[in-house]
Amino acid sequence: MGTVRFQKPTAAFVAASWAALIIGAIVYLLGLWNAAMQLNEKGYYFTILMYGLFSAVSLQKTVRDRLEGISVTGIYFGLCWVSLLLSVGLLAVGLFNATLAPSEKGFYAMAFLLSLFGAVAVQKNVRDIAAYKAENPLADDIAATE
Structure with missing residues (x-):
């Protein structure tokens, strides 16, 4: 198997990713802030958002670790999947009711x-x-001098 080469994501994709995260979270939280719900209900939806974000990032990290040959236990990998599905399911049940x-x-x-x-x-x-910078330590220096 050949050497894995990492490409640096484009600035547009990085910006779009951050925008999706920030806009989605802020809009969700503004909706909660302005909602005519009891405080415990707002807390439920806030906790689901935090749990969902953590589980999504954790799952992405474990998938990436496995692709890069970094050891990830099956139980943790499964827990990440269960957590993500549980957060989506809890939101769905909460919104349904x-x-x-x-x-x-x-x-x-x-x-x-x-x-x-x-x-x-x-x-x-x-x-x-991070992988691109580790693979190309002089890349930023070269880009800055061009």
Whole structure:
């Protein structure tokens, strides 16, 4: 098997990834802030967002570790999958049972999923940039002098 070569993600993809994460999370949180819900209900949706973001990043990291030959136990890999699916499932059950308008339910679901996508893409970019810099330590110096 040949040597793995890492490509640096484009600035546009890095910016789009950060924008997806930040916009998704901020819009979701602004929706919670302005919602006419009890505080415990807002706490439930906030916790699901945090749990979902953590589990998505953790799953992306374990998948990447396995691809790069870094040892990841099967139980941790499975736990990451269960956590991600559980966070999505908890959001779905919460929204299904919520006394919100269908448009509000869709708003929370889409902002949540945008946040998860952004978190995974940002984590991927962080890993790709670090791997690229490790493989090409003079790349930034060369680009700065051109």
